[in-house]
Amino acid sequence: MLMQGLEVLLEQAEFFVIAIVVLGLAYLALEHREITYAVFFFGFMAAAVAGFYILLEAPFLVGIQIAVYTGGISALIIFGVLLLPRAQDSSLEIFQTPRRRRLGLLLSAAVMLLSAVLAFFYPWSELSPVSPPELPQNIQGLAAWLWDSHGIYVEMIALIMLTALVGSVAILKRMKAEELRPLTAESHQEPAGRKDTAGSGSASQPETAGEEKEVGSE
Amino acid sequence: MIPLSWYLVVAFMLIGLGAYGMVTKRNLIRIIIGAEIMANGVNIALVAFSIYTSVFTFTGQALVIIVISVTAAHTALAMALMLMYNARYSTVDLGERVAAEGSKSE
Amino acid sequence: MRLFIDFNYVFVWALLAIALVAIMLAASWILRPHILQNSEKTSTYECGEEPIGPARISYPYSYFLYTILFVIVDVMGAFLWLLSVSQSRVSEAAVWQMLFFVLLITAGIGFALRMFPQTILSGQETLKLYREGKARRESQKTEAAK
Numbered sequence: 514m515l516m517q518g519l520e521v522l523l524e525q526a527e528f529f530v531i532a533i534v535v536l537g538l539a540y541l542a543l544e545h546r547e548i549t550y551a552v553f554f555f556g557f558m559a560a561a562v563a564g565f566y567i568l569l570e571a572p573f574l575v576g577i578q579i580a581v582y583t584g585g586i587s588a589l590i591i592f593g594v595l596l597l598p599r600a601q602d603s604s605l606e607i608f609q610t611p612r613r614r615r616l617g618l619l620l621s622a623a624v625m626l627l628s629a630v631l632a633f634f635y636p637w638s639e640l641s642p643v644s645p646p647e648l649p650q651n652i653q654g655l656a657a658w659l660w661d662s663h664g665i666y667v668e669m670i671a672l673i674m675l676t677a678l679v680g681s682v683a684i685l686k687r688m689k690a691e692e693l694r695p696l697t698a699e700s701h702q703e704p705a706g707r708k709d710t711a712g713s714g715s716a717s718q719p720e721t722a723g724e725e726k727e728v729g730s731e
Numbered sequence: 732m733i734p735l736s737w738y739l740v741v742a743f744m745l746i747g748l749g750a751y752g753m754v755t756k757r758n759l760i761r762i763i764i765g766a767e768i769m770a771n772g773v774n775i776a777l778v779a780f781s782i783y784t785s786v787f788t789f790t791g792q793a794l795v796i797i798v799i800s801v802t803a804a805h806t807a808l809a810m811a812l813m814l815m816y817n818a819r820y821s822t823v824d825l826g827e828r829v830a831a832e833g834s835k836s837e
Numbered sequence: 838m839r840l841f842i843d844f845n846y847v848f849v850w851a852l853l854a855i856a857l858v859a860i861m862l863a864a865s866w867i868l869r870p871h872i873l874q875n876s877e878k879t880s881t882y883e884c885g886e887e888p889i890g891p892a893r894i895s896y897p898y899s900y901f902l903y904t905i906l907f908v909i910v911d912v913m914g915a916f917l918w919l920l921s922v923s924q925s926r927v928s929e930a931a932v933w934q935m936l937f938f939v940l941l942i943t944a945g946i947g948f949a950l951r952m953f954p955q956t957i958l959s960g961q962e963t964l965k966l967y968r969e970g971k972a973r974r975e976s977q978k979t980e981a982a983k
Binding site for chain 1: 732733735736737738739740741742743744745746747748749750751752754755756758760761763764765767768771774775778779781782783784785786787788789790792793795796797799800801802803804805806807808810811812813814815817818819821822823824
């Protein structure tokens with residue numbers, strides 16, 4: 514009985530620690546001045562959310578959360594920050610308009626009010642938790658759900674990945690076509706980057722056939 | 732045990748934080764980070780619901796795998812669009828664009 | 838709580854990884870000579886001139902495609918790992934499904950790598966841009982000199 518009480522207490526303490534870490538890192542990821550610090554805090558937050566998945570008895574999700582979120586998505590955003598030298602200036606967050614802040618606070622207050630109603634006044638909170646199977650059967654059961662019963666979702670994921678790849682290639686080709694537009698005489702400041710802001714000073718013109726020929730002439 | 736409402740509170744606080752970040756921030760990268768925080772909150776809520784049912788199925792966990800994969804593709808395209816925005820306007824600050832347009836000056 | 842006890846080894850391994858990085862950083866801090874951070878020794882060398890402004894450079898945007906490719910391959914690898922440790926990997930339906938899945942994503946990766954040379958500026962185009970920029974600067978200089 515003492516061991517059970519200790520176990521429950523330990524579980525609650527662990528929940529509080531992980532919750533404070535996750536919420537603190539999420540707040541820091543949004544509010545810190547330097548953008549490079551903010552994306553690293555987001556990466557750590559994604560790894561801390563995996564702690565929640567350990568509490569919730571979902572072992573495969575721990576692995577996929579750390580691998581895809583911290584190792585993939587966080588690296589994606591860090592790479593994007595590295596590609597944009599102007600985004601690393603810390604002066605972008607000083608002047609925030611108060612109307613937007615009020616709108617944002619109103620929106621999140623509405624979301625949290627709805628969630629408080631859902632969390633506390635709905636009969637969900639009366640249920641007791643069922644414990645999932647043990648570690649090996651958990652992964653077997655998950656794989657069986659995915660491939661024996663609902664195999665369409667895996668194909669849907671493949672299609673979504675294909676869409677992401679084709680879309681990003683199309684966007685990069687379009688960015689290159691914008692670089693090759695003839696520049697007008699309007700001068701903009703020369704950044705330290707070589708050729709990434711070449712297309713920003715031009716007036717909007719429709720894409721001519723010459724650019725298509727140049728883009729496709731590899 | 733930990734009641735369901737605790738997990739939901741944390742999940743919805745993350746969603747609220749992400750929504751606040753997406754609405755308020757001027758830097759485009761922070762808006763994308765806000766979207767990611769919201770997605771994490773949604774995942775926590777989904778997995779919490781999968782535990783507190785009468786019969787345990789793997790629907791919640793598998794759905795979270797799918798949501799994580801879809802979020803990865805979404806972030807990739809969002810970052811590519813942000814790079815295109817930066818190539819066109821040479822900034823990622825939305826405030827500068829609003830000031831340049833002059834239409835929605837606050 | 839059970840899973841937390843099962844994952845104990847992962848937690849210990851993570852602590853060891855953090856300790857390894859911390860020990861490496863501490864060892865290099867101990868072993869390196871300590872000089873004043875704002876002295877002339879630590880400033881950037883710019884061929885004898887005084888360096889102005891921050892040293893921030895950018896890279897060609899098209900290298901972003903490799904990071905996207907990594908994320909796609911990561912998701913595919915997670916699904917493949919899940920199938921490889923399960924008991925349904927030998928059923929015929931699962932084999933066909935995974936074949937379709939891998940073929941789709943590999944087709945996407947092949948498309949992205951095939952189209953990658955078309956997203957970067959080739960040598961001819963860089964030369965053309967350079968000559969246009971130089972001509973523009975020359976014309977601005979002559980106009981300003983008038």
